[in-house]
Amino acid sequence: MSGSESLDLLRRARELLTQQTLADRLGTTTKTISRWERGLSRCPQMVIPALREILRMDKSSDAPGQKFSFIDLFAGIGGIRLGFERAGGRCVFTSEWNEWSKKTYQSNFGDDHPFNGDITKVDAHDVPDHDVLLAGFPCQPFSIAGVSKKNALGRPHGFECSTQGTLFFDIERIIAAKRPKAFLLENVKNLVSHDKGNTFRVIKDVLENKLGYRVFHRVIDGKYFVPQHRERILIVGFREDTDFTWDDLLLPEQGPDITSILHPEDGSEAAESHYTSGPQAKVNPKYVLTANMWTYLQDYAAKHQAAGNGFGFGLVRPGIDRHTRTLSARYYKDGSEILIHRGKGKRPRRLTPRECARLMGFPDSFKIVVSDTQAYKQFGNSVVVDVMEAVARIMAPRIVELKAREEGGVIQPRLMSAA
Structure with a gap:
């Protein structure tokens, strides 16, 4: 052996x-x-x-290779789902209101279970029973960019944002009605500091004191798994005491570098759609910035640098820089946060949608069935799949143990009070 x-x-x-x-x-x-x-x-x-x-x-009773069930709320294109499926989960319900995201999601996952649009119109008791609730609830009301923009426009943000901020309370009513064994919520890092910490205190109070869950949170940077600096807060909760600890999350000392997600352009990968072409699968020239756009971005950066601000473009040099800035949903506008250096005297290019998918941890088998503009928005709004998988794998044993204890199964864990 x-x-x-x-x-x-x-x-x-x-x-x-x-x-x-x-x-x-x-x-x-x-x-x-x-x-x-x-x-x-x-x-x-x-x-x-x-x-x-x-x-x-100790084989799961759900199905071969499937240890627990989950629902996917504010699902986007299914990044959280992918991570939890890899850890043995089975999706039994999905909710996503955006029609373009639904198209991408259903093209990749099919229609094997109920798919709903507006979660605010769903009766919580109509949601199927499940072991885990997953929700990447809308982050714009809490993001640094979202708050700054709404402040400038005199608009409300956080829980005062009636269209998105209060969607957390739809999560609350579903947890209250269905009492899943665990949940995972994902949001931007700024959720912790928004409104001087009051927003996060409300969320924790609801989850811990009103709903009675043991709650753990941690900000995780995606750069340990993909070549992108992307900090997101993950909030994990269990209905009963477990020995869950973030210490079990093993982060690599160093993640992959930017070259790992770029088209090699040497014929070692097949050409795809309009992203690459020819026998060597060269990147389509349309992704290279126009002379006017490149001049505009350089002038814009110089103006803000002179004013002492940090605004500007993010130029990434393959072979030198390891990771990029955070990919955002606005990437389709000018690509300024992540521009790929193409050599001295050449204008840089933006990432192709396939490279954006790789930057978020999606496999090359993931189907991109929408326009470039919609694809950039979708990947910019998504999660790093590898981060979700890593967290799912340290949650899964606890979920399985709670299932076994509840069902009188063979696993008899020694559960300890969470710190």
């Missing part, structure tokens, strides 16, 4: 069990399990039979 086999079995067992429960089953300690996972010590071949038996006994 190889060491790689024991590591693979360990990984699969950890998708079902927490470190503490697995340590108890193997007669070892959580510290030892952690050292095996981190590669600090070798996972011995002698544990292979025990790991096989654990996997044989």
Whole structure:
């Protein structure tokens, strides 16, 4: 037996069990399990039979490879769903109001379950039973750019924004009615500081004191998984005590660099649609900035630099710069936050929609069925799929344990009060 086999079995067992429960089953300690996972010590071949038996006994009752069910609210194009499916989840309900996003979502995931548009018009009791509620609720009322723009226009933001800010309370009413075992909410980093912290205090108070969930939050930068600086807050909640800890989230020391998502333009990938063409799959010249646009952006940056402001474009040099600025929904306008350097004396280009998909962690099999403008908006509004998967994998064992305890299953975890 190889060491790689024991590591693979360990990984699969950890998708079902927490470190503490697995340590108890193997007669070892959580510290030892952690050292095996981190590669600090070798996972011995002698544990292979025990790991096989654990996997044989603790198979999920949902379906092969599916350990828990979830609903996907404010689904966008399905980035959170992809991450949780990879961790063994099964989607049973989706809500997304934007017609273009619905087109992309349904082209990639089909229509195997109820799909609803406006969640505000859905009776919470009509939502199917589920183990986990997922929601990337609208971030514009809380984002730095959104707040600045609305302040300038004299418009309300945060919970005062009647069109988007109050959608959090639709999440509240569904959690209250369906009582899922867990939830994951995603939003911009600025949610924590918005309105001097009052907005986040309201959210935590509702989740913890009104709904009675154990809540954990953390700001995670996507640059550990994709070559993009993208900080987002993730709020995780469990209906009952578990030993969930963010310490189980293993972040790579260094993520991939920008070259990993760019079209190689050397014939090693097939040409795609109008993004690339020819035998070497060269990027379509239409993505190169026009002379007028490039002059405008340089002048704009120089003006703000002279004024002591930080506004300007984000020029990324492949082979030198590792990651980009944050991709936003406004990327379709001028591409200024992420421009790819093409060499001295050449005008830079913007990313193609396929490169944007890769920058967000979507696989190349993901279908882009809308215009460039809509694709840029969709990926700019989405989540880093790899971040969602990483968080889903540390949530999944706890969810499975709570399911087993509730259903009288074979897993008997030792649950501890969350810190």
